[in-house]
Amino acid sequence: MNYPSGVKKNTNSKRKSKQINYTNRGMTLEDDINITNEYYLNNNLAIIHKKPTPVQIVNVHYPKRSAAVITEAYFKQASTTDYNGIYRQKYIDFEAKETTNTTSFPFSNIHEHQINHMQHILSHGGIAFFIIKFTQFDETYLLDANILIHNWYKQFEGYRKSMSYKDIAKKGHLIPFKYTARIHYLPIIDEIYF
């Protein structure tokens, strides 16, 4: 795999990765976070992984002399958030979402079971947050889970079903872009939680 200059490959690691074109500015938030997590892992800063997409496998074909082929499967709803791991001895849990909306982040992007999961994590002493990207502005914010959860519940009392861009920009933390860590969120965790 192509490592950005200055990043040492962890020679213990035999993980395979897709070839990634680091100059491509059209990458998704997920791609950027994966590259960042890979950088954190290779530099032994944090161990954060994206969970695989949950799939319900219905049929598998086993051809002779070649790999098993899944011929029928369906996407399942995830029961947790997408990312978790460990940083500075703390359990870390987050969900990442991007929106093309320029005025607000609609709560329809977040499932109730993800809110429940985050609350559980917080009650057990974990660190939980959202990474929210406004793609039109190319701005990505880290927003503490408590803040989003508080606003999410208020929609059932007749309040808005979204958080405004202004509110997220004010209460969240703008994540800087670095070539090696494209969504460089660890310094913000240091600032907020330690």
Next chain:
Amino acid sequence: MNYPSGVKKNTNSKRKSKQINYTNRGMTLEDDINITNEYYLNNNLAIIHKKPTPVQIVNVHYPKRSAAVITEAYFKQASTTDYNGIYRQKYIDFEAKETTNTTSFPFSNIHEHQINHMQHILSHGGIAFFIIKFTQFDETYLLDANILIHNWYKQFEGYRKSMSYKDIAKKGHLIPFKYTARIHYLPIIDEIYF
């Protein structure tokens, strides 16, 4: 879903689960651990989830008016262990394996990248262990990751490529069976790590 008697459903939770027949003694270790983790979650004791099986999706068919069907996909090798989460504010990480072998647990059951992952977790202050079931004896052991990793590396110095059943029974901790928590590993974590 069917909850064992005495287990309260977490009414916040909207997670869907397969119908599970709790009287079936032929369940896999994975089934038993999933039921246990569900019990821990519903009673707010620990938040531990199995990661989905990683799948490389190649083709998806989108029929009108029904769910997307994955028509070609392949199993990928996992880059981490199968289970992780949080317990008593600590990051927890483990791998579960069963063997029909009656004299030893062969290291061929463990991939090098899983050993690397466990070492990373330990170096960041997480709790890491293996759950190993000897199916012929219906005995399941919790074995601290440090012990298995130590023995795993010794195979490259010409030592055995397995750990003996006797050694695991001595250095590991027999996990008791409970109806509600079939692989009731939390009390052992309390004992070893707290």
